[in-house]
Amino acid sequence: MASLSMYYLGLWISEKRSRWLVKRVERFKLLFRLDLDKAREPFDRDEGRTVLLGQLLPGVGAWISLPVGIKRMPVRWRITVYGHLGSAS
Numbered sequence: 001m002a003s004l005s006m007y008y009l010g011l012w013i014s015e016k017r018s019r020w021l022v023k024r025v026e027r028f029k030l031l032f033r034l035d036l037d038k039a040r041e042p043f044d045r046d047e048g049r050t051v052l053l054g055q056l057l058p059g060v061g062a063w064i065s066l067p068v069g070i071k072r073m074p075v076r077w078r079i080t081v082y083g084h085l086g087s088a089s
Contacts, residue, residue, distance in 0.1 A: 002061075002062035002065075003055070003061060003062050003064075003065040003079060003083045004065070004075070004079065004080075004083075005062075006062050006063065006065035006066045006069065007065040007066070007068055007069040007075055007079055008069060009066060009069060010065065010066040010067060010068060010069020010070040010071075011069040011070075011072065012069075013066075013069070013070060014070060015070055018036065018070055019033065019036065022035075022036050039067065040067070043067060043068075043071055047068075047071065047073060048082075050064075051064060051068055051073070051079070051082050052082045052085065052086075054086075055082045055083055055085060055086025055087075056085070056086050061083070061086045061087070065079060065083075
């Protein structure tokens with residue numbers, strides 16, 4: 001349930017809004033646009049493995065769905081199946 005809600009939050013935020021939010025937070029030296037680009041690289045290379053690995057890591061499972069929603073990956077197949085695999089481990 002948390003993965004799906006984070007996925008839909010990512011859909012709502014979109015790439016443009018996420019960059020704007022990071023730009024606003026950058027002044028506090030907590031998160032930088034370079035961090036956003038670095039986090040995006042694994043999704044560009046192999047999105048399926050990145051999502052599955054994120055679902056298997058404790059504490060990351062729900063949060064990995066946020067960038068997945070921003071990338072607009074298909075929810076029907078990948079998010080639900082990988083979410084079930086992650087919760088089974």
